[in-house]
Amino acid sequence: MAATARGAVLHAFHEPLVVESAPLPEPEPGAVIARIDxxxxCGTDIHLSHGHLPIPTPLILGHEAVGHVAALGPGVERDFTxxxxxxxxxxxxxxxxxCGRCHWCVVEGERTLCDTRRVYGINQRFDQFPRxxxxxxxxxxLQPGSAIFKLPAGVTPEMVIALGCAGPTAYHGVIDVTGIKAGETVVVQGSGPVGIASAIYAHLxxxxxxxxxxxxxxxxDLAREMGVGDVHIDIFTVDDPAARRAMALAExxxxxxxxxxxECAGVPEAVAEGIDLARRNGRMLVLGQYTDRxxxxxxxxxxxxxxxxLHGSWAFAERHYLGHLNALPAIAARFDLERLIARYPLDRVNDAMADMAGGRVMKPVLTM
Ligand SMILES: [Zn+2]
Ligand SMILES: [Zn+2]
Structure with missing residues (x-):
């Protein structure tokens, strides 16, 4: 293993990320070093880089990754399963x-609500161990306590990264919280990664x-070509909410x-529009509002x-991540996930961020 690894560091909001090297420590008991492939x-990375959420700097961004084991710390012999x-x-x-000890973790069993969650790429500083x-x-x-999953048979790294954090987020909200019955009619508001992943789970x-x-x-167009969604209504072409409502209800x-x-739009106004689109005695999930707007x-x-x-759902816990991993072969058999991916080398991370911010690509992926 090389003694150092490079990473894209956020030093200041609104500034380009800087690729820097840091030493690779020996893993402590319970830890794992992963080479990232x-x-x-994610859209959240754009918000983070603009300071829309309270995060520390300097920070290596990135909370969606897949790789392989480079070194196992003492005592690590098995994955999370x-x-x-x-x-x-x-x-x-x-x-x-x-944390695994607080009210939310233990009493409620809702680990995404833990007050002291450590989150890779969001609240772990680059200037502190393990950098x-x-x-x-x-x-x-990967610190002790990380939920690490050996990729199940039939699951490729590309499948995992194509939907990124949107995949397990949609699994939590759509499958675990809301639930969809066979034969139901579903409106998905938003056609970014969370919208695509939610529509895929509705189909599934x-x-x-x-x-x-x-x-x-x-x-x-990309969604239509992939077979995601049966009806597609463009909010930019049909910019009158009343006209959109009439079109959607007619379907x-x-x-x-x-x-x-x-709701996977992330725009506050979408919630009022969504309430308008639900039938009497219907259900609505507000899933897209990750940034407080x-x-x-x-x-x-x-x-x-x-x-x-009305349902809400925040991020995903281990069980949702595992559920999503296990669903990936069925998803990939039906939808060409590769079409979501646009590849960039690490040195072009700022181009990738700009293309994501501009909506020019669905899922920019850094290749190491
Ligand atoms: Zn994300
Ligand atoms: Zn906790």
């Missing part, structure tokens, strides 16, 4: 380590019809509205009158 860039783990094994890992704690790097030091759940309301056109049984609305007017009367069930 592919690292995904109990499978034997050896140097060279292809692995993926959850981006966060919950290599983000995905935009040639290697990462047996939805009769998946209506994507999103944009820009290039993203909807639901007898115009009653969607059985399930999945402030309050938005909604009509609460509709929630009561329609007897709506």
């Amino acid at each position: 592919l690292a995904g860039i 109990g499978a034997p783990l050896a140097v060279g094994d292809a692995i993926a890992w959850t981006s966060s380590i919950p 290599l704690s983000g995905g935009f790097a040639e290697a990462i030091y 759940s047996g939805a009769a019809r998946v209506i994507i309301v999103g944009g820009p056109q290039s993203r909807l 639901t049984p007898v115009g009653r509205g969607a059985d399930v609305v999945l 402030g309050p938005t007017p909604i009509n609460p009367h509709l929630i009561t009158k329609k007897q709506l069930t």
